Amino acid sequence: MVSKTTRDEMTWYKCDQCGLMFDEKEDARQHEQNCDGEDASYIQ
Numbered sequence: 290m291v292s293k294t295t296r297d298e299m300t301w302y303k304c305d306q307c308g309l310m311f312d313e314k315e316d317a318r319q320h321e322q323n324c325d326g327e328d329a330s331y332i333q
């Protein structure tokens with residue numbers, strides 16, 4: 290899943306599987322489709 294978060298007055302989209310953050314929602318969604326980090330606990 291991709292969750293929306295606000296940080297430093299900017300909106301970010303975070304991959305819940307691996308914790309990567311993106312400034313473009315589409316980038317996050319595309320990443321999510323290819324993400325293989327579902328077994329990883331939240332690595333920041």
Ligand SMILES: [Zn+2]
Pocket residue numbers: 304305306307308309320321324325326
């Ligand atoms: Zn990911």
